Amino acid sequence: MSQRRDSTEPFHRYGRLTTEDPDEAQNVVERVYVPHKLEPVQGARIQARLNAISTGSITFGYLSYGATSRVHLPPMESVYHVNVTLLGSSYIQREDGQVQRTAGLRTGAILRPDMVHMIEWAGDAGQIALKIPKSRLEQQFTDLTGQEVDNEIDIDVLLDLTTPPGRSLLRAIDFVQDEWENDGALVHNSASRRQLESLVLTNLLLAGSGEYRGQLEREHGTIESRTVRLVVDFIEDFAIELPTLDDLTRISRVSARSLQIAFRRELGCTPSEYIRRVRLNRARAELLTPQAGTTTVSDVASTWGFYNPGRFAMLYRNQFGEQPSQTLARALGT
Template identity: 50%
Template sequence: MPLPFSPAEPLVQHGRLRTDDVDLAQTVVSEVYEPHLLEPRSATRLDARLNAVQNGSITFGYLTYGAGATITLPPSEYWYHVNITLAGGSRISRGDAVSGETSAMSGAAMLLPHHAQTIEWDSDTAQFALRVPRADLEGHLAELTRTRITAPLDFDLVVDLNSAAGRGLLRCIEFVRAEWDDGGILTHHENSRRHLESMTLTNLLMAATGPHRMLLDEPSDSAIPETLQRALDYIHDHARTLPTLSDLTNASGTSARTLQNQFLRNLDRTPIQYIRDVRLKSAHEDLLHPATAEVTVTDIATAWGFYNLGRFSSLYRDMYGETPSETLRRNRF
């Protein structure tokens, strides 16, 4: 049986919403997760409650409406949502004609960024809801499998929480919940919060089913040439100093033409594009985990070699679905 959550309301110290007003509930939940339409299905008065925290890039929240409701979620470019049903049940239909249902502690719904979704909640439904940036989840899969991910992942709609991997996901989420509810030390330190993020992303990818499993389950094959690996190591060690192609050829011990071909063949990126991606991801990490309360977007952007702030903001928004200032504001001390 899955590990049960604490009988106390999760994240109760981090309350964001307590209301019987439908419009207010829709507005606040939209701000925390994603714009959507909320429609009660009966005359029963709403008793909406949302408790939520931001652990780096992942939003963790407990949500219940206290009444039967239908939620219509339009397609989005930037976010995956994972709804773990703690009580009651839900029925989900997706824009590609796939449908499914979840029940208490047995199923979680995987909501995809590239499809519209409609979710019907029972009156007693309560869920632990995660919002995960598309760039982070797909990037994590790429790191685990050494494969470049270029399109949204077509997860199966329902995650079986009774499977071994599903139980692992529940244990992971309960651990994160307990750390935040208890004011655990892991929530107060930058590297620890990053570990919590990575652990959550790994458990989510392992528990979900779909075509991505072929990448995770196939035997590891270190197909990256040694010369390319030396160039990659150099980039990650010297990203702040803006490595040049000449630096990479010296570090890898091969010609510029050979190195260019190896990047394109193995990573579908030129060396310059790969360096920019590493710098952008590093800036994203610093915005998620600001070193001080006084640090600014300009400080972080220039530290990673982005001196044209307009261009930096545009690249960042294309990858992460929000502006750098929005990320920093959400994660300040």
């Protein structure tokens, strides 16, 4: 039966599924995510809906079943799966005995690739479902800690959305949704999507729980000044590619936490703040040497990774004491 898709649903322009047929729902959701068994509880009549997009490595989707349903999930092997509960609730059982109940905008669930899970969706549950390649999340962990992952990250089911990283994760998901709904610059810029994925994965790890957290919070020794200079040179040379913190940890071969401490000691700012400063300087240089009739503030801003015009104007004014439009007008003699 055809149903009208609600324009308030996340990613509503990217509908993949609207059905009351459990077999069809299972088949379509499997194609987007992973093999599983869908079981409506006590023969409940489902109204399944799925909207989904991909940012490159990560699949983001909004999924609801419209009736109490169980999903039986065998080991996924190559991916981590995350449910960010927006509406209603769900209940998760993991094969090692861990159980977790999620609640809208308060808690979600992280599903490991090496374990069996059962997820019971309440009839009113609506969740953002993320499919993350195992190698991608584990590389993010290595970039943050400097430690290799032997098998899987020792992560618990609980995802706390009320902590600062949890709230940041929700804001990042909102940003992804807004960009795709409005055909924003992020949709067409792979370097920017890579930055966003890094932000999502970092906040996911920080909002999660488990023994791995000790490695995230541990100090990893003092970094020499020459390592900071190496990273600074890399930022200056490759600023146009919008380097991420992941890139910096790879070339410096130290953890993100150690690099942040070293930057604060040597330069009085974090690596991310330094990158932003360089990008703003490069944007200003372009505005000071415009091509009449072709150079615009919005084009320059997006070239250097600033996709929110208001925020770009604020950051620019804070650093240079004037609006970017004023810089451009003066350079054009208007």
